[in-house]
Amino acid sequence: MKLAMAAVLVAACSFIGYCRVYALRARISALQAFETDIAQLGLMMEYQALPVGELADRLRGALPAAFWQAFRAGVAQGSAREAWRQALYAEAPYGLRASDMEQLCGFGAVLGQGGRAAQKNNVDYALSNIKRLRETLQLEQAKKGGLYGTLGLLSGLAAAILIW
Amino acid sequence: MEEAKAWRQDILPLLPIALRDCLPQQAPEGLEELRIRVGRPTRLICGGGQETLVSWAPNRADCADLLMRLCRQSAYAYEDELRACYMTLPGGCRVGFAGRMSEDGLRLATPGAFNIRMARQVKGCAGAMMPLLLKGGIARAALLISAPGVGKTTALRDAARQLSEAGYAVCVADERGELAGGNDGVPMLDVGPRTDVLEGCKKARALRLLLRGMSPQVLVTDELFSAEDTDAVLDASGCGVRVLASAHAENLEDLKRRREIYALVEQGCFDYVLALRRGRDNVLRHSVAYAKEGLG
Known part of the structure; x- marks a missing residue:
């Protein structure tokens, strides 16, 4: 019985540790996907100068197609700001936190409004913010990624020894 | 027939819902222009100068919203057109704008009036x-x-x-x-x-x-x-x-x-x-x- 409980504790604590590592990795990859697609959208705005809904149709980037489809459908109904917000909350990849979502909503707030120069500034600003956040998280992942897993395993082992 | 199609496909989907609800779903016969002015009822102008008033009178925010709708939420893609106070919708319908230009006179800052002109193909008119x-x-x-x-x-x-x-x-x-x-x-x-x-x-x-x-x-x-x-x-x-x-x-x-x-x-x-x-x-x-x- 004790052996089974110890095994369960070790497994559960290790699982929690690895979940934390996975969440960090997923958050970084979600931010990377937005970074890639927003950069691509910015270039398309500059060189193709098509309406944002049509650009969303043509964009084959790192974000799931469902995200851009939701955005496209939203733009056909109302403002680009609302369409972006709705797509973000409905179809954004797993791993983003509320603070990330807020920051990404900021990009949508002026999407489509103003001239090409204003759009370029908006894209550049969003990209610099996402890049800064991603780099911080990557640094954290490099430093603590292994640590979370090991800590989970060790705390599981410690708990198992305590109940033994 | 083509006018009806242009009305249904090119014009109506771009208009605010409040205006859409006031307008007929079929283009009135001989429709030439749709005139929208801030604070005034919308007018449908048909051939021979016949006018029909529609109760929807937009405020400034409605006009700004309509402009973004006409630009398909992408002002950057219509920068030159907004500078020229004129744009062509897919399908050839033309829209003229009036209002207040920016201080440098290079772009429309506050739209106040729209003239949406139907594209008409009258085969044989020449x-x-x-x-x-x-x-x-x-x-x-x-x-x-x-x-x-x-x-x-x-x-x-x-x-x-x-x-x-x-x-x-x-x-x-x-x-x-x-x-x-x-x-x-x-x-x-x-x-x-x-x-x-x-x-x-x-x-x-x-x-x-x-x-x-x-x-x-x-x-x-x-x-x-x-x-x-x-x-x-x-x-x-x-x-x-x-x-x-x-x-x-x-x-x-x-x-x-x-x-x-x-x-x-x-x-x-x-x-x-x-x-x-x-x-x-x-x-x-x-x-x-x-x-x-x-x-x-």
Whole structure:
């Protein structure tokens, strides 16, 4: 019985540790996907100068197609700001936190409004913010990624020894 | 039929829901313009000046929203059009704006009025002038003149189509996309089987590019305005290409006051100047305001 409980504790604590590592990795990859697609959208705005809904149709980037489809459908109904917000909350990849979502909503707030120069500034600003956040998280992942897993395993082992 | 389609597909989806709810789902017969002004009821204007009032009177925010809807939520993609207070919707419907320009005068800061003009393809409306445009079995150069809103563009489009069907290589310099109703470079209106269209480019440059690249027999362009435009027409006429163009002027006396354009007539660039007007039955009619010697 004790052996089974110890095994369960070790497994559960290790699982929690690895979940934390996975969440960090997923958050970084979600931010990377937005970074890639927003950069691509910015270039398309500059060189193709098509309406944002049509650009969303043509964009084959790192974000799931469902995200851009939701955005496209939203733009056909109302403002680009609302369409972006709705797509973000409905179809954004797993791993983003509320603070990330807020920051990404900021990009949508002026999407489509103003001239090409204003759009370029908006894209550049969003990209610099996402890049800064991603780099911080990557640094954290490099430093603590292994640590979370090991800590989970060790705390599981410690708990198992305590109940033994 | 086409008007009904344009109304349903090109106009209604772009309008705010509140306005859409007040408008008929089918285009009223002979609809020419939809006029929207801040604080005033919307007006539907049909042929012959018949007006229908719609209760929707937009406020400033509604006008700003309508502008973004017309730009398909992408002001950056219509920067040049917003500067010129004019845009063409997919399908060829034209929208003019008024309101307050920015301090530098380079863009529309606050929209206050819209004039949405239906693109009309009236096949055969240029039929009566075709005997002149093909006099002696060859294509003739002509300038169509009329006051705004009479139907120069509609007549030009139909003349281009008929010349094209008669076997001529026709090229259309369509600066604002209103002649061919271009959607991303593809004509949505029938401009004929042998017609090439260059849109979204200043007409003087478009005329020269078409002349060099597409070996046209007839060049068609709308609304000659600047000295640049008239220079390009002069160049084209000097290369043996027939130019079919239009300009704002009610009659030849008006045209004489537009010296640069009238100079083209004096220099023999046009075989005919045709003055257009609408009859009481709202049918487009023409009269020969000028004919080159021997063609009268």
